[in-house]
Every structure is written in structure tokens, then in C-alpha cells.
Amino acid sequence: MAKYKGIEVKDNVRQLLPHMPLIEEYREMLQSLQAVWDNLNLLGQLSGTTAEIGQTREAFASLTGELLNNLAEQTLAKREQEMKARSQVVIDILVRNLFERTADIGFLSTDEVIRQFAAEPGEPWALQQRFKEYVRKYSVYEDVVLLDCNGRILTRLMPDKQVAVIHDSWVREAVSTTAPYVEAYVHSGLFPEQSRSLIYAYRIKSERGETLGVLALCFRFADEMQRIFRGLTQPDDPGVMVLLDAAGLVISSSDPWQVPVGAELRVESGSLQRLRFAGRSYLVFASDTKGYQAYMGPGWRGLVMMPVAQAFDIHDDDPLDISEPALLASVMSGGRAFSEPLRAIPHKAEAIQRDLSRAVWNGTVRQGVASAAVNSAFSKILLREISRVGMSMREVFSRSIGNLQSTVLSSLLADSHFFAALAIDIMDRNLYERANDCRWWALDSTIRSLLANGTARDRRANLEKVITYINSLYTVYDNILLFDTAGKVLAVSNPDHASLVGQPLAEPWVDDCLGLRDSQSYAVSSFVPSPLYGGRPTYVYLAAVRAPNDAQVVGGIAIVFDSAPQFSTMLYDALPREASGEPVAGSFALFVDGEAKVIAASGGSFLPGQQLTLPAELLKPAADGHARLIALDGQVMAVGASPSSGYREFKGRDDEYRNEVSALVFIPLGAYDANARSADPEGEVAMHRPAIASDTPVREIATFHLGAHWLGLPVTSVLEAIELTGAACLPNAPKQVYGALIYRNETLPIYNLHAALGLEAPPGQTTACRQVVVVRGENGVNFGILVDRLGEVMEVPNDDIDDLSNIYVGVASVLASVVKTPPGSGLPMLVLLSVESMSEQLRGSNRPAPLDA
Known part of the structure; x- marks a missing residue:
């Protein structure tokens, strides 16, 4: 413990209290009132009027320190939780994105058109057009480059005559690696003007296994990081989000004027720390990635830095609107939201106020009985003033306790909102890839030629060889189907569904798919039970397959999203966590469609297809989301909701596809008691003197x-x-x-x-x-x-x-x-x-x- 302006405070908040304006305001008000009360108490003791309030004064002083300590600790904990969550999301969202890139390079390096050009380089225009088609769909890439084994550029999406050959080490590594891809974040000869570029590369091999060259996918790293930062930045946020490499160097910053790229920051992961940087004091929190499907990324970390001087100015005095008193009273009576010491503070304040009320009431009663005493009028005035100061202290305590409760609950509501936004962002980013995949695979040269040639020898076997290989790389799909213009299934990637081959598809999306106007268009089924997914609900993504000369549509590709485990994993990854890393017990998350039906659930009692009855602002949240307390299945729940807004082109302004989906995250706070009520504060006990004529009995x-x-x-x-x-x-x-x-x-x-x-x-x-x-x-x-x-x-x-x-x-x-x-x-x-x-x-x-x- 340490002393701060006459109040005992805990060491971990002592240096931060001057930067918590709301707590400073309460401290000043309480200490000012206590000084006035001390003077009144002295007068009362001299007159023998206030013998009973000495202990009450001491109790108020003790509770002042306890209350301010707890308010400071909860304010700090709220900020720490916000910083921890954001630093974790910065790295985990990026790692999820990069995981998809490792699959992309593995598949694209087997593309037949690229392979043929690597074997016999010639006029690059046609291949550049193919690269252009690829980047139109996978807009996360800024360039696609084909090189020979010595680093000579055979062709690239963005030709640069000044760069004909490069000597980057990743080229040699891609030729010889035993890994399925090479991931390099380096200064590259491909982009001499950039300090470093993020590149995914792998070798191109002939059918005989001869290495023909190296393919490189150049990721829009700076663009993607700014998108992540913008999605996590709050209005008027003084904090900075950065990405650190394994050596602790800043490789991306949300505010390079405050924390520039290249700065070296020595911080530990997993705890809130103080850091002095560029003459300024910061609170910092760094997080390592949790990884995604065993992929741990390049070894980077997310970091959030908050200037100490502004760390606690953010919305700390926003009122918490809880329409139903029983919700707050239930939460206050037990559960995880408030610890026992926090729950005890309002009761201690009530007890002190009762003691004061009783002391003043008794003093006033005694003065009424002894009204003939010389000092009776003075004593009654003194008691009234003591009561008035006591009421003022009660009001400040009430506001302080209310703010303490608001700080705790608003932190939990902000958590539920934040994690709902995270869940829907993960979903949008994931389904963006699905919309890209079906369109790109529809351009596969082997698939196009075989669908166009109905008499091709071993057509089914060759088609299934291609899509089975694709499915082995992209495990998020339960099955990939190819069908002709009559809707008849020609091939499947999953042998468990081999009985579908030769059968006509009776799905409404067949005609939608075959009627798509160009290679950039795609179709998506409704989220309904599908015989292609064992009668379970899922999304099927579709693209039309055109003949090699683009003259006509020769069939379609349907990719069946493995929705049950994929959505469940997304929702599980978005759940709030305990310090141990385990999800908060009883918490769960949902994806819900525009008709309030459950798409997927991480747990709880909800099942896909179930109709929800929740407040409209949760089922159809505003663009910036919503959070509130509700009673559900006997529990008070903090519920956050966030609607889908898409990612990049997916559901963007020029995308015809629209699908109303929201994510909801539920955090249990305690058992719900409909009859629970917060205790009424003690009433005023000062003697009232209405205007009564002096001669009136x-x-x-x-x-x-x-x-x-x-x-x-x-x-x-x-x-x-x-x-x-x-x-x-x-x-x-x-x-x-x-x-x-x-x-x-x-x-x-x-x-x-x-x-x-x-x-x-x-x-x-x-x-x-x-x-x-x-x-x-x-x-x-x-x-x-x-x-x-x-x-x-x-x-x-x-x-x-x-x-x-x-x-x-x-x-x-x-x-x-x-x-x-x-x-x-x-x-x-x-x-x-x-x-x-x-x-x-x-x-x-x-x-x-x-x-x-």
C-alpha cells in the first residue's frame, strides 16, 4: 500500500491515479466534504450534540479509500482487457489470413497454364491476363511473379523493365525446400522501393518432377494491416496498435507518427506493462498468436500501446442504461461480474449511511425532547448541517458506486460487443475466400477442357484427380462437385458422395450458376438443409465453368462448405477467455440470419435452424453493433451483437451478393431473480422547518x-x-x-x-x-x-x-x-x-x- 493525497491506495494504481480524472474528481469531493464534516463534528463535540458520529466519520474515511482503490483497479482492469483483446486480434486475424495464403501458393504452383509457360516461356500477355484474373478475385495480392530457378523474371502481373533478375534467398529456398511453401518477409528485389515485402513462394514442377521455376505471390501486407487497424480503432482513440517481428522491431503501425516502423520495443507478452518510448510513458500489452489449424505464422506479435496520460479519458463516465432493475440487482447479488469485495462496498456504504441517519435522527429526537435547553436551536441547526453533508457524501458515494458498477458491467458489455464483432469479421473474411475459390477453380484449364469435351476418355477420373487435390489443400470443404449444363453431377472430390455422380441436381441454384454472366460472378445457396451435406444446413458456393475459348458455359462447380465444424470453430475462437486461456464458463456465441434463425452455435442450447426470440436490437443490430443485459434461461447475460459488413469486395459496394447475418456473443453474469431489487438508500433525516407562524402550536x-x-x-x-x-x-x-x-x-x-x-x-x-x-x-x-x-x-x-x-x-x-x-x-x-x-x-x-x- 502507498499514500496518495492522504488516502491509502494499492501500489499497482498509485502512479496511475493522477491520470484517472473521474476518480480524482470523486476523491476531491469526498475529501472536501470530510473536511467540512470534521469542522461540524468539532462544533458538535463542543456542544455535546454529535457524540455518536465519530465512528461514522471514520467508517466513511475507510470506505473512501476502499471505494477509490476498487474503482481505480476496475478502471485499469477494463483498459487492460481492451488492450489485451485488441492485441490478440491484431495478430490472430492476420495469421488466419496468412494461413489461406499458404494454401493458395500450394495450389497455384500446380496450375497447368503456369506450368506450361515455365516449361516453354514465350509471349507473356496471356499469362499476365491469367494473373490479372487471379488478383481480381484474390485482391489480397499486389503481384504474382513467375521466375526461373536462378531468379530471372519470366513474367509478372506488374511488369517492371528495370527489374529483370533478383537474387533473393527465398528463390533458392523455394527450389529446394521440403516444406509445402516458403514464407519470406524481406527486402526483395521485386520491390526495391519497399523496405520489406511479404512473399509466398513455391517451385513449379513438370509432370516428370523436374523443377521448372518458382512462383511467388506478393501479399498486400501494408494494406491488410491498415484494414485490421481501422477495424479495431475506436473513435478518438489515443492508442497505437503495432505488429512486432520476432526481434521486437515494429513492422507495422496504426500511427507511424507516434510509433514508427523500425522502432525497437522490448516487451514481454501476456501482461500489462509500463514502457517509456520517445519521451512518453505508455501502458502496453503484447500477445502471441494462438495459431490457426496448426499454422503459427511468421513468429510475429500484436501490441497495443496506450499513452498513460490519456489512457483513462476514454468514455469512463458514460452512463450505463439498464432498463430492468432486477438485472443489475441479480448481477450484484452474485455471479462472476462482481467479486465479493466489490459486492460488499454498496452494503458497507448503506450500513454507514444508516448509522449516520440513526445518529442524526436520535440527536434531533433528543433535542426535540429537550427543546427548552439553551443550545437546542443551535444543536438542531448543527445536526441539520451534518445531515446535509452526510447526504452529499451519500450522493458522491452513490455516484462512485454506480460508476464502479458501470465500469465493471460496461467492460463486460464491451467484451461481448467486441467478440461479436470479431466473430462476424472472421466469418466475412473466411467466406470471402470461399467466393474467390469457386470462381478461380472454375478457370482451371483441365476442368474447362474436360467439361467442354463430353467424350473425353477417363473424363470423370481426370476431373476427380483435379478436385480431389484441391480439396486436400482446402480442407474447409466437405465436397467439390462438377456438373454439366443439364445439372448432372460429373465428378465429386469426396468419395463418400460417389453415388451422386450421374444424378441430376434438383437444387434451385443450378440455374443461378449456369446463368452467371462472367468469370467474376458467383452464386451462393441459402443456408438451408442440403442433401449434399447429409441433410444439414450449409452454404454452397458456385461458379459457371466456360469452354476454353470462353464461347459458352459448359457446366458449373459447386463447393460445399463444411459449415458445422468451421462455423463452430470460428465462434469458439471468438469467445471471451479466462486468464488461463479457457473460454468463460457458460459463454457461447451464435451466427444468426436475417430471419432470426440460428446458423451456427458454439454451445448452449441452440441448434441450427432454431428461431430466436431476443430484443430486436440484438437480432438486427445497427451497423456499429449493440450490447445489453438480458435474462436468458435463468441467467443474466451480457450479449453483444454485430452485423456482417463484408470484407474487401465480398458483400462490397459492387458485389451483388447480399446475405444478412449477425454474430451474437453471450457472457453469463449470474443467476437471474425477477424479484431482485437494489436496496433503497436511506432517506433524509434532517429536521424540516416549513413556514409555520411563530405563534402556531x-x-x-x-x-x-x-x-x-x-x-x-x-x-x-x-x-x-x-x-x-x-x-x-x-x-x-x-x-x-x-x-x-x-x-x-x-x-x-x-x-x-x-x-x-x-x-x-x-x-x-x-x-x-x-x-x-x-x-x-x-x-x-x-x-x-x-x-x-x-x-x-x-x-x-x-x-x-x-x-x-x-x-x-x-x-x-x-x-x-x-x-x-x-x-x-x-x-x-x-x-x-x-x-x-x-x-x-x-x-x-x-x-x-x-x-x-
Whole structure:
């Protein structure tokens, strides 16, 4: 622990507190109020008025430190979680993308057109057009280059006459490697103006196994990183996202003016750290990739850097709108959202406020009894001021606790929203590749010639050789089918579906596919159960296959997406994680279509095709997404939703394909109790002095509350209020007798007004929250009244008090009289109780009538 401006704080937040403006504001307000209270307390002690509030003052001071510590720690934890998630996504989204590139180079290096040109180089125009077709579909590449084994450029998509031969080491490695691809991030002779380029390469071999050359796919690295950064950047975000290589050098930056490429940053992965860079202090969090299908990428890391001076300015004071009180009350009562120390803070604040209210109430009651005393007027003013300061402190505490709760819950809601956005982004990026694959494979020269030649020898075997090889590289597909213009299946890649060969396809998408206008067009089935996928729902991606001369459509290619495991994996990878790396217990994620039907689920009780009934803003979220608390299956859930917005050309402005899909992520926070309610704060107890003429006879009334009812007694009938502790039940006692406790070494019977008046006890109220008003009974036999909370001590003109005896004729009721309410005031009715009747009932006599009689 350390001292910060007079408050004990934990070491891990001491240096950060000056940069947390909201917490500084609360600290200053609380310390200012405590200074005023100290002066009032001193005056009270000199006058003998405030003997009871010393401990309350100390309790407030102690809770101030505890509250500010927790608020600071939760603010820091919220920022850490945001930074951790973003740094993880920076690297994992990139690695997923690069995994697809490793499959691309493996397949394209076997392309027959490229192979023939490598064997017999000639006029490059036709091959350049093929490269152009490829990049039109796979726009993640900036260039495609074919070289001989010595690095001489045979042709490339973007010809450069000044670069005819290169001496990059990856060329030699691609010729000799035993790996399925070469991945190089280096300064390349292909792009002498760039510091480094990301290149995927592999050798081209003849049918006899002779190496003919090397094919290189040049990835749009800078463009892709900026897309990733833009997707993760928040409005007015002062932070910087960077990509580090294995040596700790910055290879990409979201803000190169703040953190330039080439800077060296020495940081450990997996924890929040302080880093000083370029004269500025940063909070930093670095993450290693989790990998994708055993591919771990080039050994890079994602890093988020947040300037300490601005790290806690971001939306920390945004209000949290929770429409249903039971949701927040349920979360506060248990579950993972709030630890036990956090849940205890509001209860401690309530207890302190009850102590203060009781002390001021008792002091005001005593001054009312001793109204002839010389210092009575001064004491009452002093008590009113102490109460006013106490109310101000309660308001600051209430706001601070509310902000603490908001910080915790908004962090969880932001998590659910963030991970929903991640899930839909993964889906869009993945399906972008599927739309590319079907169109590119439709341009395969072998497939085109065999579909055009219906009498070709061994046509099925040769077609299946091609698509089986493709399917071995691209394992996200359950099957690849080729069909003719009549919709008859000619070949399949999955031997388990061999019975389809020769059968006509009765799917509506056959005509859609055969009617596609050009090689850039594609079709997609609806997400519905398909006989091609064992009756399970999936997407089928299609492209028309044209004759080698492009004169006519000769058939189509259908690729059956293996949706069940692929979508499940995407959703699983987007789940929130514990520190151990395991998903949060009970959390799950869904993909949902535009008709609120489940496409896929990572877990939970939902199944594909199931209709959802959730709030509309979750099922059809706005473009920037939505997050809220809901009750689901007996749990309070933080739910985030994010709609599909596409990736690059996929679902872009010029893409005719549209498919309304959203991702939802559910995080359980605790059991839901529809009757749960947050405790009502203690009411104001300062004595009110309405405008009453000085010569008007008045009676001073001590008031208290039972549920929604406002009751009172003359102050002359009241000794004091005490907390209900140590009470014991009395066997065979009537319902209006709650029990008894020891008070000033004597037994004090307790009158149960709830039972006597036929009222329900407040739900969820603990015994510790209830109070006992000690009443001067007849013949010196005192008793207590069980109340929910204390009210005001107020003066009432005698003329405003109406006797109730004419209503309860012949019945000894505990209700003695009522105080007139000014018309239009909206105030509840104040009912005064009969001490005599309660005393009689405690002696076992008359029973009271209900309050609503």
C-alpha cells in the first residue's frame, strides 16, 4: 500500500491515479466534504450534540479509500482487457489470413497454364491476363511473379523493365525446400522501393518432377494491416496498435507518427506493462498468436500501446442504461461480474449511511425532547448541517458506486460487443475466400477442357484427380462437385458422395450458376438443409465453368462448405477467455440470419435452424453493433451483437451478393431473480422547518417507513432508534410480537408493525438493514417498533392532525391520527401511531385492524 493525497491506495494504481480524472474528481469531493464534516463534528463535540458520529466519520474515511482503490483497479482492469483483446486480434486475424495464403501458393504452383509457360516461356500477355484474373478475385495480392530457378523474371502481373533478375534467398529456398511453401518477409528485389515485402513462394514442377521455376505471390501486407487497424480503432482513440517481428522491431503501425516502423520495443507478452518510448510513458500489452489449424505464422506479435496520460479519458463516465432493475440487482447479488469485495462496498456504504441517519435522527429526537435547553436551536441547526453533508457524501458515494458498477458491467458489455464483432469479421473474411475459390477453380484449364469435351476418355477420373487435390489443400470443404449444363453431377472430390455422380441436381441454384454472366460472378445457396451435406444446413458456393475459348458455359462447380465444424470453430475462437486461456464458463456465441434463425452455435442450447426470440436490437443490430443485459434461461447475460459488413469486395459496394447475418456473443453474469431489487438508500433525516407562524402550536414528530407507508410518533414518546441485532423470537407469541432484545440491561419486547398492519416485509431486506425505534411505554415499560428505515423529524401544526378514533369505533387500533397533506404536494400520508394501543397488544390484548381497513 502507498499514500496518495492522504488516502491509502494499492501500489499497482498509485502512479496511475493522477491520470484517472473521474476518480480524482470523486476523491476531491469526498475529501472536501470530510473536511467540512470534521469542522461540524468539532462544533458538535463542543456542544455535546454529535457524540455518536465519530465512528461514522471514520467508517466513511475507510470506505473512501476502499471505494477509490476498487474503482481505480476496475478502471485499469477494463483498459487492460481492451488492450489485451485488441492485441490478440491484431495478430490472430492476420495469421488466419496468412494461413489461406499458404494454401493458395500450394495450389497455384500446380496450375497447368503456369506450368506450361515455365516449361516453354514465350509471349507473356496471356499469362499476365491469367494473373490479372487471379488478383481480381484474390485482391489480397499486389503481384504474382513467375521466375526461373536462378531468379530471372519470366513474367509478372506488374511488369517492371528495370527489374529483370533478383537474387533473393527465398528463390533458392523455394527450389529446394521440403516444406509445402516458403514464407519470406524481406527486402526483395521485386520491390526495391519497399523496405520489406511479404512473399509466398513455391517451385513449379513438370509432370516428370523436374523443377521448372518458382512462383511467388506478393501479399498486400501494408494494406491488410491498415484494414485490421481501422477495424479495431475506436473513435478518438489515443492508442497505437503495432505488429512486432520476432526481434521486437515494429513492422507495422496504426500511427507511424507516434510509433514508427523500425522502432525497437522490448516487451514481454501476456501482461500489462509500463514502457517509456520517445519521451512518453505508455501502458502496453503484447500477445502471441494462438495459431490457426496448426499454422503459427511468421513468429510475429500484436501490441497495443496506450499513452498513460490519456489512457483513462476514454468514455469512463458514460452512463450505463439498464432498463430492468432486477438485472443489475441479480448481477450484484452474485455471479462472476462482481467479486465479493466489490459486492460488499454498496452494503458497507448503506450500513454507514444508516448509522449516520440513526445518529442524526436520535440527536434531533433528543433535542426535540429537550427543546427548552439553551443550545437546542443551535444543536438542531448543527445536526441539520451534518445531515446535509452526510447526504452529499451519500450522493458522491452513490455516484462512485454506480460508476464502479458501470465500469465493471460496461467492460463486460464491451467484451461481448467486441467478440461479436470479431466473430462476424472472421466469418466475412473466411467466406470471402470461399467466393474467390469457386470462381478461380472454375478457370482451371483441365476442368474447362474436360467439361467442354463430353467424350473425353477417363473424363470423370481426370476431373476427380483435379478436385480431389484441391480439396486436400482446402480442407474447409466437405465436397467439390462438377456438373454439366443439364445439372448432372460429373465428378465429386469426396468419395463418400460417389453415388451422386450421374444424378441430376434438383437444387434451385443450378440455374443461378449456369446463368452467371462472367468469370467474376458467383452464386451462393441459402443456408438451408442440403442433401449434399447429409441433410444439414450449409452454404454452397458456385461458379459457371466456360469452354476454353470462353464461347459458352459448359457446366458449373459447386463447393460445399463444411459449415458445422468451421462455423463452430470460428465462434469458439471468438469467445471471451479466462486468464488461463479457457473460454468463460457458460459463454457461447451464435451466427444468426436475417430471419432470426440460428446458423451456427458454439454451445448452449441452440441448434441450427432454431428461431430466436431476443430484443430486436440484438437480432438486427445497427451497423456499429449493440450490447445489453438480458435474462436468458435463468441467467443474466451480457450479449453483444454485430452485423456482417463484408470484407474487401465480398458483400462490397459492387458485389451483388447480399446475405444478412449477425454474430451474437453471450457472457453469463449470474443467476437471474425477477424479484431482485437494489436496496433503497436511506432517506433524509434532517429536521424540516416549513413556514409555520411563530405563534402556531406545533407538535414535533419522529417519522419512519414501513414499505411505502409513512408512520410517526411524537418525539416525546421516543427514546431513540437502534439497530436490530441480537433479537430473539418468543415462543407462542402473537404475530404482532417480533421478539425481544436486551436494551440497557433490560428485556425490550419488539412490536412487529408489518404483521400487525398486514404488510409484507420488504423482499430481500436482511435483518441487519432493519431498525428498532425504542418507545416510552406506559408505566415505564419501554418497547421497540420494528421499522424498515428512518424518516424525517419534523414539526407539524396541531391543527393539521386529525384523530382516527371516529373511524375505528370500538376497536383499539394502533393508528391514532393522520397529518393532513397539502393539496397537490404529491407527498404520502403521514399516519401517527398509538403508543397506548401497541402497549396493550404487547400485553396480549386487542389485535389491530389492517392498514387498508
